[in-house]
Each structure stands twice: as structure tokens, then as C-alpha cells.
Amino acid sequence: MNKRIYSLVLSDEVVDAVDALARAAGMSRSAMINGILAEKVAFVTPEMRLRSILESLAGSMTEAFSLAEKPTGSTLVCRTSLKYRYKPTVKYSVEIFSENGKMAGELKVSFRTQNTRLIGDLTEFFKCWAALEQAHIADKISGDILYTISDGRFTRTLNMPRGDISEEALGAAVADYMAMLDGAMKEYFLRLPNIEEAALAAGDYYRIELAKQRAIV
Numbered sequence: 001m002n003k004r005i006y007s008l009v010l011s012d013e014v015v016d017a018v019d020a021l022a023r024a025a026g027m028s029r030s031a032m033i034n035g036i037l038a039e040k041v042a043f044v045t046p047e048m049r050l051r052s053i054l055e056s057l058a059g060s061m062t063e064a065f066s067l068a069e070k071p072t073g074s075t076l077v078c079r080t081s082l083k084y085r086y087k088p089t090v091k092y093s094v095e096i097f098s099e100n101g102k103m104a105g106e107l108k109v110s111f112r113t114q115n116t117r118l119i120g121d122l123t124e125f126f127k128c129w130a131a132l133e134q135a136h137i138a139d140k141i142s143g144d145i146l147y148t149i150s151d152g153r154f155t156r157t158l159n160m161p162r163g164d165i166s167e168e169a170l171g172a173a174v175a176d177y178m179a180m181l182d183g184a185m186k187e188y189f190l191r192l193p194n195i196e197e198a199a200l201a202a203g204d205y206y207r208i209e210l211a212k213q214r215a216i217v
Contacts (some may be wrong), residue, residue, distance in 0.1 A: 008033075026072055035150075049167050050074050053096050056171025061187050062179045065092070074105075074109060080182055084121075084189050088113055090115075090176055100171065102143040102160055104170060104217060107178070109154040124153035125188045128199050132206045161215035173215035180209040 010018075015029070022032035027047075054071040061067075061078065068091070070075040077092045081087045088111050096105040109126075113119065124147045133145055143161045148155040148184060161173060187205045191198035 026053050047098075050096055050098055052167035053174075056168040057096075057175050058092065059173075060172040060175035062175075064179070064182055078178075082111075082186065082189055084118060084192075088115075088118060090162075090185075092182075094174060094178070096158075103157050105158040105174070106161045107154075107158055107174075109181070111152055113152070119152035121189065121192060122154075123149060123196075124195065125185055125202070126152075126154045128188065128202055129184060129206075132184075132203055136207070136210060137216055138213050142193040158217045161217060165215060169215060170217075173213070173217050174216075177217050180206065180213070183209060188217070 017031055018032055022029050025032065031047060038043050054076050055077055058067060058071055064080045065078040074096050076121070078092050080090050082090055091110045093108040094105060097103055111118070111122065130147050130149065138145060142162050143159045146157040158174060184202045184205045188202040190197045191201050
């Protein structure tokens, strides 16, 4: 969306009130005024779209997740824990892209650990997960499934679901995906060190939960 500089004559009191709203929302004065005017004329700005998606995502997350911080801008960060010896914390970071396109955003899953055994088990799980997705949804999404798997870290692009979808529905779909990934990971780790049994359990969980997805990202 193109932006230009415009001159407006505003009272000091109005500007003070706008600045207070902007500070509370973590926005600039210009962004706040742009949002207020857009809402008045019923125009959805990219910033408003992002806020709707993130609010829906935060509201749709299961109890397994806890917000690490209040969603800001285009990013939401949350955490959950994994039953693995010392219950390591899993960090999920979601960035939603501002423009409509084939890519809705990006999900990153990471752990703060130096445990080589855990890093190896995580890497094997993410490889298992990637294989499941290639087998079951590669032909059902609007773009390629793009992954990065490295040292127990996982990054995946989030695709726009096919057909028209509202901001609220997109946020809920991303929340569904995160819950499915987190649940499959926990099923996998419950069966370790038997890797074959772990992979079968994760696969069974994935297929059951995939059928419940409101939209595929």
C-alpha cells in the first residue's frame, strides 16, 4: 500500500490524545492516525489485517501454549514444554506477512539447549514431520512447503489456504497447525528411544488431527 506525506492541521489536545493511544499500542503517531482514519472509512490497512490475524491466533491457541509476550507488529511468540528429562522449553515464533500472497507467514520452532542427544532427537522428529507433510498435504496447498531443519531448529513457511479466507480464520488455522505440530512432537518423544515406534505414533496423531484442520496452511 502506497504512502505519502500529508499536512494536517490538528489541535494540540487531539495530538496528545493520539500520542497516548499510540504509546499504549506500541505504534507511531502516523500509524495510529492512519489506523483511526482507515477504521472510520471502513478500509482495512495491512496493519489492521495483521492485528486481526494475530489476535485470532492468540485467542485460538490451546492451553498447551503460553504467550511469551504480547503480540507486537507482525510477530507472536509463545512457549510450551516437552516431556524429556528436564522438560525443555519449546519456543514458537510466528511472523505473519503484511501483504496478501501465496505465503501467509513463517513459523520458527527452537529450543535453548546444548544437549546433543536432544538436538539429534529433535532433528529426527522434524525430518519425520516434513515427510508426513510432503506425503499428505503437498498437493493441497497453494505453494511449496519450504523447510529449514538445522541443529534441532525448524523453520517452515506458512501458505495461504486455497480460496477466500478471513483474517480470523487464517489466525485460527495457524493455531491449529501449531497445536498439531506440538502434539505430534510430544507423541514422538513419549515413545523414544524406539525411533520406529515414535515415528508411527507421530504419524497416527498427524493423520487424525489433519482431518480436523479448519484450513491447511
